[in-house]
Amino acid sequence: MSSKSPQISSALLAAATLFTVASAEATNGYFVEGVGPKAQSMAGVGVALPQDALAAANNPAGTALVGDRLDVSFSWFTPDRSARIRGNIYGADGTYDGNKKSDFLIPELGYTRVLTSQLSWGLAVYGNGGMNTSYKNNPFAAFGSSGAAGVDLSQLFITPSLAYRPTPDHSFGIAATFAAQRFEATGLQAFDNPQVSASAGNVTNRGHDTAYGWGVKLGWIGRLRDDLSLGLSWSSRIETGEFERYEGLFADAGGFDIPENYAIGLSWEATPRLTLAADWQQILYSDTGSVGNSLSLLFQGKPLGAAGGPGFGWQDVEVSKLGIAFRAADELTLRAGISHAEQPIPTSETFINILAPGVIEDHISIGADWHTGLGEITLSYAHAFEETVQGTNSIPANFGGGEAELTMSQNILRFGWSRRF
Template structure:
């Protein structure tokens, strides 16, 4: 087992290296809709329906229920983001395309192993979210900015898990999550002065900076009857270090903690071939100052980067997911799902969120698995329907007033390979 673990460690490090290159916007705010192609094909459901070695990313109790297996995969992610400014007295009116980079590749890896009939362990390596915009025509040029404007945030999660199955009907799991974030901002000179920032010179064009921290995940999955299972999971807030190079941009001296979230789910075997599952999730964006604090604090004496200073104004969101899997033959399973998320960005915060237009609400997804002698191959596709947030008193008078409008849609193609052993 030590040789296998060494191979796994090397694979995990390789995946980690890849994550330092690629970043993307996620789908429910800046959290991914689901981890793994099987979950993604069912709109991200996985709290009560573990399906692969990445199960701990959705619920660590799932590590006890998937057996000995290895899963590897990658996602091709293509967001379309844009912004519009109207009625601005400073001359910023225009339509702005944020797609300087239009597609991203994101790898993932999972490994689980049973230590006994009751105890299992595993590790999952995946991206939980991020945000990326690149405006070659700078929306903030009229206020004194220059060059391409945008941000690039990527997140890598490494989640080792341990799960205990005291009876055949119940499993409990615990995991620790090591999170690494990388961030860069460009073209924000309009905000890089002592009147706006508590740390002028540390707002924009400072290259990439990294921050990391630890969190905890807990989970349970219980079979209430032969055809019905319930699950629940909680992930703590991950307090990462500060982005020191951007201590003048993010609240609390460059803080950008990863929000707490929790979820419940159910899985119902409607027939021997058809499984229906649903999840409900809540993400507490408002508890992280740099994400949840309003930009309006800037005009109440709180500059960017200050303790309790302005942020992106995001509010907490609830996400509902519904998916189905149909085993068409012994070797082929078909999957589909739909999901809906509440809008994280209030209309009054549209101006600053030109940098992070995570406005997506509705998704539809589908996919299939093929079981072969070489392992199981999975493909999934998800489409996030175009969503627009129209500003309401969104541009402060000090910046010339008017309204900002944010629009985004997304396409997500995912591939995976797995083997039981």
């Protein structure tokens, strides 16, 4: 765990609790679909279209293009997640509801300031992603577990950014990202023994643990012509400290690094009132052992928590986003978007992912901005369509065989307030 002082660790733990994105795998795997209410109302589009002071979360080059402003927003997130087991000889068959907790409030905060005609700085504070499940009826009870089962992961990102605009047509940005993670697992006694874990006693019911790390974001936005802009962004892998209380669950003695990701975006001002934008993003889940390694390694001599040990078996995903903004009046802008993500969970890995059923692929969003004397008000709604992944040879014979099926849908309501200076 981090060597930070108890006072700092306590403060960060409180902040991570406030920013609990423990929201059952927010849309694109366990990454949020976008940061900032305006981007979110366009399905997360924002690489080439910065619209608020949270722009650096999507592309730090955007810090130079939004002016002096403050943005505050809240999302009310209600995921619906469940699992079904069938054909298990140990008696685990049944349908399991993972919604013991189903409502999450997620805040965001952004501030940008222009220093000179070429230089701007900003600060974005937001939840990057997370996962939460809580099964009152434990799906692993037939294998020796007891009590409610589930996991609770939240990630808080604090991203100070600096952007340089050498010409009116080009902006370059760099940001440092401080990440604070908070995690808890319960009801996994079936995996908490020396035959399964390299550190029995550090698998489940150990309370919340925290881990911290730093990463880098780079970005560029260039105007190709008066009505067309291109953007590029890259976020490094964030190597965090280990979850020491869960060193027997996660690979590499509790490691849970945050994956590298990169994106490209286009923004086209089709008319003075109509803007179309699109992003393509790649998230490298497979490069992080605890997320990408297959559970099958458990039966090849590598226990949970071991170096290079088993994980959740997630694969890399590509995400495509398309958004539209229409200025209906000087005081009113309407927005909408659609998004599609590849499936991160292979059908062979559904058993362990009962804990983390991040199977969402498609969602739509709508939103609107109103300019008032008290600032700009943004409202948006997004729906992630129900997705089901049916297992194929998903439950190992050691656990009685059969198949595990995962299902999820999501609804997200957002409110944002902005003020220009």
